[in-house]
Amino acid sequence: MSTDETQARGRSATLSDVAKAAGVSIATASKALNGRDQVRAETRDRVLRAAERLAFSPNALAKGLLAGRTGTVGLLTSDLEGRFSIPILMGAEDAFGAGKVSVFLCDARGDAIREQHHVQALLSRRVDGLIVVGSSTDARSSLGRDLPVPVVYVYGPSEDPEDLSIVTDNVDAGRQAVEHLVATGRQRIAHITGDASYAAAKDRAAGVTAALADLGLPLVGDRVMFGSWNEAWGRGATRLLLERAPEVDAIVAGSDQIARGVLDALHELGREIPRDIAVIGFDNWAILATNSRPQLTSVDLRLEELGRLAAQRLFEAMDGDVRHGVESLQSRVVTRGTTTPSN
Amino acid sequence: MSTDETQARGRSATLSDVAKAAGVSIATASKALNGRDQVRAETRDRVLRAAERLAFSPNALAKGLLAGRTGTVGLLTSDLEGRFSIPILMGAEDAFGAGKVSVFLCDARGDAIREQHHVQALLSRRVDGLIVVGSSTDARSSLGRDLPVPVVYVYGPSEDPEDLSIVTDNVDAGRQAVEHLVATGRQRIAHITGDASYAAAKDRAAGVTAALADLGLPLVGDRVMFGSWNEAWGRGATRLLLERAPEVDAIVAGSDQIARGVLDALHELGREIPRDIAVIGFDNWAILATNSRPQLTSVDLRLEELGRLAAQRLFEAMDGDVRHGVESLQSRVVTRGTTTPSN
DNA sequence: AAACAGACCGAAAAGCTTTTCGTCACTGTA
DNA sequence: TACAGTGACGAAAAGCTTTTCGGTCTGTTT
Structure with a gap:
């Protein structure tokens, strides 16, 4: 069959492919897909169908490069078991909204050099923020004040009171x-x-x-x-x-x-x-x-809640609303058989 | 002080800033930083010092956009406790080499829709590959054969024998x-x-x-x-x-x-x-x-080993060496006091 | 009929890096 | 002197998306 799907084999479809398939310009295709007005309903439809057919998925790299925001955050942990990190990760995912933000999980394994390495990698990937999960509730050294993105410390607070830490009381x-x-x-x-x-x-x-x-x-x-x-x-x-x-x-x-x-x-x-x-x-x-x-x-x-709050504070900080100090969350007793003669 | 560091406040330094500070073109700065030849030693030095001074960190987004490789992989799990995922993540990190590849960890929580959502997000972020960790050793449904990146299933195999799965025997x-x-x-x-x-x-x-x-x-x-x-x-x-x-x-x-x-x-x-x-x-x-x-x-x-092997296979698949079927790893007995009267 | 408004669409720039290829000056040679 | 060759560097394109601004076309108003 002769086709105008000139999209190269293997490469995933680009906006340009969609535009070509729909017979419109790249700009119009972009507007149609992003729900901008200034596009006739019929045209929008054509673009959407083309996108569907080509399994188009916008390149988040290009978007991030342009917007300055990548929709990613780094989660830095030293918790080898994932006992704290996983609930906190899940809480954060919840707060961010599934799919809106993706999380890089890095395990430093208690090694400061490896941690520095990971921070570098995350910054070069232009994460929008960093969540640092302590390996215990003891205060840990700060990542520093001069990072280009906001940082929230969770579970174990930062030693620097200028940083924002979210901990359980x-x-x-x-x-x-x-x-x-x-x-x-x-x-x-x-x-x-x-x-x-x-x-x-x-x-x-x-x-x-x-x-x-x-x-x-x-x-x-x-x-x-x-x-x-x-x-x-x-x-x-x-x-x-x-x-x-x-x-x-x-x-x-x-x-x-x-x-x-x-x-x-x-x-x-x-x-x-x-x-x-x-x-x-x-x-x-x-x-x-x-x-x-x-x-x-x-x-x-309440680790999930800790993660949720951390994600929320990170969001606020990205928008310029930076907080400092330690924020405490109350824990809560879960009652079972060792204190109450239930079943 | 009058300065030619015209880098905007808050924005992290770009290659163009470095080039300007070193008094060379962007192309030369790039070559100097990446160890290419065709750069005089003295010039390279000047560029390196400028980069150091500006805390330059190359934008991985731009690099990925250009190279078609992002140096990221997605780890998709449904293992709410992180009991399998974390060791596998650590094994994978080991195999990739710390800092060379970063891992997006997504928890689908056993929800197929959420999983699909995460896959979409990961693909739009142009991960180079996907590792799927089963929530049990039972075979799970395949993500499909038509994904633009290689996929390796770990712990629980894929139902599709065309996929590559790495499991413990x-x-x-x-x-x-x-x-x-x-x-x-x-x-x-x-x-x-x-x-x-x-x-x-x-x-x-x-x-x-x-x-x-x-x-x-x-x-x-x-x-x-x-x-x-x-x-x-x-x-x-x-x-x-x-x-x-x-x-x-x-x-x-x-x-x-x-x-x-x-x-x-x-x-x-x-x-x-x-x-x-x-x-x-x-x-x-x-x-x-x-x-x-x-x-x-x-x-x-041997979950770490599983993760290591998965990462290795994923690398190979990225290079075109795609495998199929189920690869089994032998487990190993760790002897302690319940079988041998040690201490 | 001429001018105008409005709806719709396209060209182009910006965002940052790498690579290719061309340019320039200089050295050594015919 | 003229030429080829070489070493160092810069211009520009590619990679993909979003947005702005200007252009075209249709239909309307005076």
Whole structure:
């Protein structure tokens, strides 16, 4: 068949191909496809059909080159497991609107040089903004003030107060854990948590002790039990705790992992949960929380919401509305079987 | 100070700015920066210094527009947890070489429409290729044969044998699990696994039964115990199994999650691990495997390697060396305390 | 009939880089 | 002296889209 589809084989169709196929100029084709007026309905139709037929998809590179905006952002993480990054990515995708903005995900693996490398690559790709996900809630070094695009730090704040950081309020999270336990009738509360060198451990512990003090309740075991972020510590600490303070009727575990260890030890020691003793964790990590016996009540740090807010702030910053400092989000308790005798 | 850095405020420097600052033409500046010859050493030096001073970073959009290659690939996933995607992403990043290629990560969340949307967005961004990560090892529908860029399916294969898929050999994985148990002295082996509608469950079970048959060993419990992919099933199935066949001395669990449930139940029933009974899982998911008591021996599905290979195949396909069909990778047993009385 | 308005469309520039090819000056040679 | 050859550099095109502005054509008004 003789055809005027002169589009080269393999190359995807260009606007010029569409225009030729529809028998109009490039300018008219562009206007027709972008819903501009100044195009007769019949002409627009012809162009749209041609575009459809050729599977035309406008070249975002050319568009970005022209507009100065690429509709892409970089998400820089060091979170090897994707435990934080993925929910944050999803929240960001939601906020941006699917398809409107695409996200470059880069994993620096904790290596500053690799991170610098990635930043360079992202800037040369002309991302419209950068989201930096911390590997912990501890403050991390800033990417610097002189980047040509806005940056939002998430989960772990930047050390530079001039930067904008979006974090979960971990002190409040600790407080909420205690308040939930008290609301479900507990009075003798202990706290087993992770490595004291982590801000997450310190902050949650501060919230726990402050809430207990406010309520006039003791911290059972006399002090916060700092240790490591794993199940083994949860088990060991629980055994120690029950020896020293067998009257304990609730344990705030510093993470869901620790909580799993706590539950394990409690089972072994013959305590029934939640009748004899309640347990609450942090992170609300489904794989851990919904598979324990009973299912684990946990403080959800609202990572998707963090991502959504970060994306929104990034948008605002692109439009010139730049903010500074740390913005905190409240966490929220997700109630399951370890604190309430549901099913 | 009077300056010839006429680069507009805020806009990042362009090659034209550099050329002006160095007092040469754009063409010469380009050649100097890209190591082309036909540039005098002194001139090259001047250009390099100017570029440094202006923090010049070449616009990848313009380069991509010209070259027809963008140095970007799309990674399309439906794996909400990032459990498969992140290791695969990291493997791919490794293979591409950090900074040379950037990865768009898109999560379709199991929604075909959203997926189509993302594919469109990626194509309009002119990615050089696509990696599709399945949400399970079951075959998934193909993106189609008429895409303008090569596609590699990872973890779960495409239904279309014309596509290239890179997967772990789950039958072999099941076989390896049995062989490891036998090598460590077990003879009475049972298999508790997930939902029989999943290819992963069926394949691993096939490998287990085939290996047992080859070795002339019985499948303890008489049949594969299919159920669900969670700890509760692992616990329940273990209790059932020990009632029916108390002589069992090893359990192949269909996943690390199930294995955790198995371990839990075995503890409750007073069996000592690995003295009385050994347990092996699949996935080698660190958070589960290294936190159990004892630590869990598991079959590693080598996701990073999968990602690396996918990236490599994608590269080859970009260069015209297109392959078809399913390429299988062997898994590998990671030995820990539930099969060998180490520490 | 002449001028005008309005609707529709096309030419061209801008955005940035790479590459090709042409230009220029200079050196060595016939 | 004239010429070819060479080394260094610049002009310009290509890659694709959007937008502005000017042009054409039809129909209307005085």
